[in-house]
Each structure stands twice: as structure tokens, then as C-alpha cells.
Amino acid sequence: MHLPLLSSVVLLSLASVRAQEVNGQYFTRGLAIVDAPNPGSPYNAGGNMPIAVDVSGNGQLAAQHDTSLDTLTIFLVSSALGTNYTVVANATFLQGEEGSTVKHLDWQVPSCVGAGSYNLTFYETAKYQGTAYFAITPIPVEIKTPSSSAACTNGQEPTKAEVQPQADNAYNAGAGSPFLPGNAAATQTGAGLTLTGQVPVLVAFLCTAFGIRVLS
Helix, strand or coil: CCCCCCCCECCCCCCCCCCEEECCEEECCCCCEEEECCCCEEECCCCEEEEEEECCCCCCHHHCCCCEEEEEEEEEEECCCCEEEEEECCCHHHHCCCCCCEEEEEEECCCCCCCEEEEEEEEEEEEECCEEEEEEEEEEEEECCCCCCCCCCCCCCCECCCCCCCCCCCCCCCCCCCCCCCCCCCCCCCCCCCCCCCCCHHHHHHHHHHCCCCCC
């Protein structure tokens, strides 16, 4: 699909990009820093998945001119199983825990989730030095316990299946988080970067809202 292009908006090239690890933290391709979970962590269907995200750039965000993490949406996704579960889909996560730079969620994995490899996928809209960015970063996790035979209930139903970057794809060493050590200028120049591949419904909606051109 092709959407109108606004020259003030730059889109990071993110299909098949994983977070970069530094000292036990995982830097997304946007401005978020994931403290938990660690890639490859195992979880049980019906159990809890602790999630912790530093939204301050390790304290650097406030000092950056015209820079902000605007939205953060998280999905648990398996393209192989064709399932996509919403983990975070509103502003409550970013706005919660007032005064804390690290946001926490103890998410209960639906009991009906099938065993297998998943991506905990982070969608971000942000501004860096006045330029708008949209970033997608997958964190691979494992669901070890076989799913129950019961159908999903009480809001546990998966949303429409979406194509996501998979855990075994190679990291694209292009522009990354500006908060990575030694990478302060990494996202200051992004002209010509695009997102390619099949685009989920939510991504298409966000790109339409921001006037971002998407190539698929």
C-alpha cells in the first residue's frame, strides 16, 4: 500500500530488527528501553509475564530538545500460529506510576495461548529533535506450557493476526536508539528510510494518521 508522504515524518526501516542489548537492557529502535523481559525468556500460559520499560532514555530524554516518546503499544505475536494478543493498547501504561521513569506491567498470559515461539512486539511513535518516528521492535519469548483446550474468554481472545518481524531474523544495524552508548547521533539523520513488508491494520492506521508513506 502507498500512503501520502509528509516530508516532516521519517520512518525507520524496521522489518526484521531486534533490540540491542547493553548491560542487561534492551534498546528498541525507538526511544523505549526494555528492562524486562529478556529475549528468550520462557513463560506459561495462564501465568504472568513481568514487563518493565524505561521511558526516560536512562535519564537522558528530558535533556533532549523537542524529543518525546508519544505512544507505546505492545503485542504478543506468533506468525507461525497466526495469533496476536494485545498486551498494552492505551496511554495508561505510559502515564501510570507517576514520578517513575520505569513503567511496569505484570501481564497475565491468556490461558488459551498455544505453546511456541512468540515476539513481544513494541510499536512506538515518538519525536526525536523535532522529527517524527515510528518504530517496531520484537523481543522473542517462549510460551512453554501447552494451551488449555478451553476457548479464550473474558477478553483473552486474540485480535486479528498480524505479520511481525520474527525472532530469527538478523539485526539490521542501521539507525538505532539515540540512547545507545556511542550512538547519540544515530537517529538524527534518517532521510530515505522506509518500512517495507506487509503492514498490520494498526500500523496502517497510525501511518495514515501521521501521514507516513508505507511501502509493501
